[in-house]
Amino acid sequence: MIKVKGFKFSGISCGLKKSGKKDLGLISSENICTTHAVFTKNKVVAAPLIIGKEILKKNLVKSIIVNSGNANSCTGKNGIKATNEILKKIAKETNLKPSNYFPSSTGIIGVDLDYKKINKSIPNLVSSLDGKSYRDFAEAITTTDQYQKYSHSKLKIGKNTYNFLGIAKGAGMIHPNMATMLCFFLTDLRINKNVLRSLINEATSNSFNSISVDGEMSTNDTVIALSNGAGGEEILTKNHKCLPKVKSITENIFYTLAKLIVKDGEGATKFCRINVVGAKSERSANQIARKIANSLLFKTALYGSDPNWGRIMSAIGASELNEIKQNKIDISIGNSMVVKKGIASKRKGLVTESRRIMKKSEVEIKINLNIGKHSSFMLTNDIGNNYINFNSFYTT
Amino acid sequence: MIKVKGFKFSGISCGLKKSGKKDLGLISSENICTTHAVFTKNKVVAAPLIIGKEILKKNLVKSIIVNSGNANSCTGKNGIKATNEILKKIAKETNLKPSNYFPSSTGIIGVDLDYKKINKSIPNLVSSLDGKSYRDFAEAITTTDQYQKYSHSKLKIGKNTYNFLGIAKGAGMIHPNMATMLCFFLTDLRINKNVLRSLINEATSNSFNSISVDGEMSTNDTVIALSNGAGGEEILTKNHKCLPKVKSITENIFYTLAKLIVKDGEGATKFCRINVVGAKSERSANQIARKIANSLLFKTALYGSDPNWGRIMSAIGASELNEIKQNKIDISIGNSMVVKKGIASKRKGLVTESRRIMKKSEVEIKINLNIGKHSSFMLTNDIGNNYINFNSFYTT
Numbered sequence: 001m002i003k004v005k006g007f008k009f010s011g012i013s014c015g016l017k018k019s020g021k022k023d024l025g026l027i028s029s030e031n032i033c034t035t036h037a038v039f040t041k042n043k044v045v046a047a048p049l050i051i052g053k054e055i056l057k058k059n060l061v062k063s064i065i066v067n068s069g070n071a072n073s074c075t076g077k078n079g080i081k082a083t084n085e086i087l088k089k090i091a092k093e094t095n096l097k098p099s100n101y102f103p104s105s106t107g108i109i110g111v112d113l114d115y116k117k118i119n120k121s122i123p124n125l126v127s128s129l130d131g132k133s134y135r136d137f138a139e140a141i142t143t144t145d146q147y148q149k150y151s152h153s154k155l156k157i158g159k160n161t162y163n164f165l166g167i168a169k170g171a172g173m174i175h176p177n178m179a180t181m182l183c184f185f186l187t188d189l190r191i192n193k194n195v196l197r198s199l200i201n202e203a204t205s206n207s208f209n210s211i212s213v214d215g216e217m218s219t220n221d222t223v224i225a226l227s228n229g230a231g232g233e234e235i236l237t238k239n240h241k242c243l244p245k246v247k248s249i250t251e252n253i254f255y256t257l258a259k260l261i262v263k264d265g266e267g268a269t270k271f272c273r274i275n276v277v278g279a280k281s282e283r284s285a286n287q288i289a290r291k292i293a294n295s296l297l298f299k300t301a302l303y304g305s306d307p308n309w310g311r312i313m314s315a316i317g318a319s320e321l322n323e324i325k326q327n328k329i330d331i332s333i334g335n336s337m338v339v340k341k342g343i344a345s346k347r348k349g350l351v352t353e354s355r356r357i358m359k360k361s362e363v364e365i366k367i368n369l370n371i372g373k374h375s376s377f378m379l380t381n382d383i384g385n386n387y388i389n390f391n392s393f394y395t396t
Numbered sequence: 397m398i399k400v401k402g403f404k405f406s407g408i409s410c411g412l413k414k415s416g417k418k419d420l421g422l423i424s425s426e427n428i429c430t431t432h433a434v435f436t437k438n439k440v441v442a443a444p445l446i447i448g449k450e451i452l453k454k455n456l457v458k459s460i461i462v463n464s465g466n467a468n469s470c471t472g473k474n475g476i477k478a479t480n481e482i483l484k485k486i487a488k489e490t491n492l493k494p495s496n497y498f499p500s501s502t503g504i505i506g507v508d509l510d511y512k513k514i515n516k517s518i519p520n521l522v523s524s525l526d527g528k529s530y531r532d533f534a535e536a537i538t539t540t541d542q543y544q545k546y547s548h549s550k551l552k553i554g555k556n557t558y559n560f561l562g563i564a565k566g567a568g569m570i571h572p573n574m575a576t577m578l579c580f581f582l583t584d585l586r587i588n589k590n591v592l593r594s595l596i597n598e599a600t601s602n603s604f605n606s607i608s609v610d611g612e613m614s615t616n617d618t619v620i621a622l623s624n625g626a627g628g629e630e631i632l633t634k635n636h637k638c639l640p641k642v643k644s645i646t647e648n649i650f651y652t653l654a655k656l657i658v659k660d661g662e663g664a665t666k667f668c669r670i671n672v673v674g675a676k677s678e679r680s681a682n683q684i685a686r687k688i689a690n691s692l693l694f695k696t697a698l699y700g701s702d703p704n705w706g707r708i709m710s711a712i713g714a715s716e717l718n719e720i721k722q723n724k725i726d727i728s729i730g731n732s733m734v735v736k737k738g739i740a741s742k743r744k745g746l747v748t749e750s751r752r753i754m755k756k757s758e759v760e761i762k763i764n765l766n767i768g769k770h771s772s773f774m775l776t777n778d779i780g781n782n783y784i785n786f787n788s789f790y791t792t
Contacts, residue, residue, distance in 0.1 A: 041714075041716050042710060042713035042714050042716075043712075043713040043714075043715070043716060043717060043718070043720040043722065044709050044710060044712060044713025044720070044722045044725075044738075045713070045722070073706075074706065074709050074722070074735075074738060074739055074740070075739060076723060076737070076738060076739040078739075108706070109706030109709065109710065110705065110706045110709070110735075110739070110740045111740070217710075217713075217714050218710065219709070219710055219713060296692065296779075300783075300784055303784070309506065310469075310470065310504070310505030310506045313440050313470050313505065313506070313615070314438060314440060314505065314613075314614065314615055316439075316440060317438035317439040317440025317441070317613075317615060318437075318438050318439075318613050319439070320437055320438075320439060321439060322439070324439040324440070326439070326440045326441070326470070327472060329440075339470075339506075341472070342440075342470055342472060343470055343471060343472040343474075343506070344470070344506045344507070383692075383784070384784055385781050385784050385785075387696075387784075388696055388699070388779070388780055388781050388783075388784055389781075
């Protein structure tokens with residue numbers, strides 16, 4: 001049984017989803033937490049993010065309240081009012097302050113959030129809190145997700161065992177009117193604020209910021225970490241001998257959740273990791289990996305299991321980086337080198353071999369630019385007919 | 397009958413296309429031309445572009461030789477050799493120098509160009525030259541195009557009438573292994589070199605550089621203008637009273653050709669112009685128009701005739717421009733304002749009305765940022781199941 005000391009969870013239905021499925025979740029800590037959050041870079045931002053950013057500055061967060069079914073985005077003053085009313089209500093119900101709660105929403109954009117439905121269900125939400133109900137919470141935050149997403153790890157420091165739990169939602173930002181990427185990371189290890197900041201920023205950049213389903217970003221994307229110290233006396237500072245272990249645990253949890261999101265992309269049949277090595281900088285390696293991951297022509301070739309390396313070459317060139325030397329580029333599909341020094345390998349049987357690799361459910365593509373020592377990667381999936389069907393006929 | 401004085405055309409089959417369709421074209425001027433060219437920004441560049449750029453520096457171009465069926469891209473030293481052999485052969489055949497010829501190729505990437513097939517057909521290509529055969533040439537440069545693309549205009553200056561002809565190919569860069577954007581612009585008016593440069597650069601930026609089918613750019617994209625002065629004594633300099641008229645003619649021809657390319661996007665069912673107004677700069681307006689035009693979620697909504705303005709709002713925000721004020725944004729679909737000051741218009745019947753507009757074969761979207769006086773636009777099309785089918789199962 002997964003537990004994170006001092007944290008309780010609940011997930012219920014309040015009626016925002018017409019299907020009657022769970023759509024309201026709560027995480028509550030017994031102590032005030034050390035927090036750090038990363039938000040969407042989209043300049044159009046939902047009401048809960050505007051309010052949530054202010055709340056974080058007060059350093060009083062104990063709990064998180066999340067609804068699915070409505071993103072409360074592009075809702076103007078009504079949206080701000082809705083989130084504030086919810087916070088007021090739950091604060092009153094629990095004898096806390098609104099600033100003890102961090103708000104979050106996911107779902108349709110541009111429709112007023114019916115906060116009265118939420119407020120009516122708050123007593124039930126609060127009374128359902130339980131140390132074991134993390135799966136109810138995980139279910140309550142889903143929208144177009146086909147499965148719940150969580151990942152857990154433990155670490156023994158001294159005589160105590162500390163817990164780390166990540167719960168996420170997102171079906172690859174494929175459906176931003178309905179979906180968004182949210183991640184809630186909880187630990188009962190007390191982590192110093194600055195250490196937590198760098199841990200979360202780094203883990204986010206190597207996971208959620210390295211995925212591409214269709215190159216879109218939502219107005220609600222949020223990663224938030226809560227550390228409550230309920231697991232013991234230990235405090236993780238920047239010189240603590242266990243910092244590398246905690247860093248590795250955090251990164252593994254984030255990477256696992258990011259992979260689950262990419263795999264859950266609607267209509268996706270394949271998961272693909274794109275590794276770019278031999279670049280002049282990590283930044284340029286990432287720029288190229290991103291260009292390929294966002295290339296519709298690459299993604300359709302992936303769908304069709306077509307080892308179409310010309311599209312990869314073209315996407316590399318489209319990054320417009322001046323340092324690229326086209327006659328130095330090597331491209332491998334799995335372990336099969338299809339391009340050497342910018343031209344097609346003419347090895348016999350290569351096309352059959354690379355086509356067989358492309359047919360697998362997980363495909364790895366490696367690009368060696370052979371001009372430097374830096375590398376980066378992106379996680380992506382294919383785009384096929386189901387993507388089109390999901391996204392063309394959604395009724396506004 | 398369209399004619400441009402002093403120019404002859406031919407278009408024949410040399411066997412590069414397995415279908416036996418025309419795949420080799422020639423444009424030949426009686427005089428040495430003033431030239432200016434704009435090339436792909438892709439850093440992976442095909443052999444004919446590498447050689448063509450050097451040839452242009454010599455200012456000796458009289459003719460253009462183009463093959464379709466093979467892009468001669470990602471072909472290394474073999475590719476350079478192939479283009480040089482073709483230029484040597486045609487120069488010999490016509491008693492000219494290789495540097496009198498500008499080379500161009502379009503078609504599959506990464507496959508060695510069988511230049512011997514071309515060279516064998518050069519005598520036939522040259523003997524087929526004719527002042528009226530521009531349509532044969534237009535046909536010979538097509539790849540996945542469903543129709544030939546050309547646009548013509550005339551202008552009387554003094555007692556002479558001067559001609560302007562643009563011939564293009566491209567099915568929206570939808571299939572870069574097979575397609576590319578090429579445009580050949582010919583005039584019998586003598587245009588000063590610097591004037592020609594600015595005319596072509598501006599017209600390109602408002603046409604071919606403002607189209608997006610899938611956000612891809614090919615390794616072969618080329619726009620080249622040839623002015624031979626065969627129409628009369630007039631020389632168009634920067635202070636010539638007819639410069640505004642020639643500018644307008646050039647821009648109209650380029651815009652017409654760009655629109656024909658977007659409409660010919662494989663699987664495309666709709667043409668869409670995205671206008672961004674009220675921006676702080678033309679650059680930022682263009683950045684936003686481009687973000688929407690490249691948004692797969694917008695393009696699938698267009699395909700499904702879904703007035704899904706949340707996706708437009710999200711794409712605007714995804715441009716990451718700091719100056720955006722989400723509560724000032726207005727969005728119109730056709731004449732129907734769906735978003736006012738960042739929130740949904742609640743006017744009765746609006747959804748039905750905007751859905752009706754979205755169902756048309758040409759859709760105009762207007763975004764007013766209401767923060768400045770600058771504007772820009774993009775031309776795009778929808779992406780539907782036929783796009784996926786065309787691009788997933790192409791056999792490498």
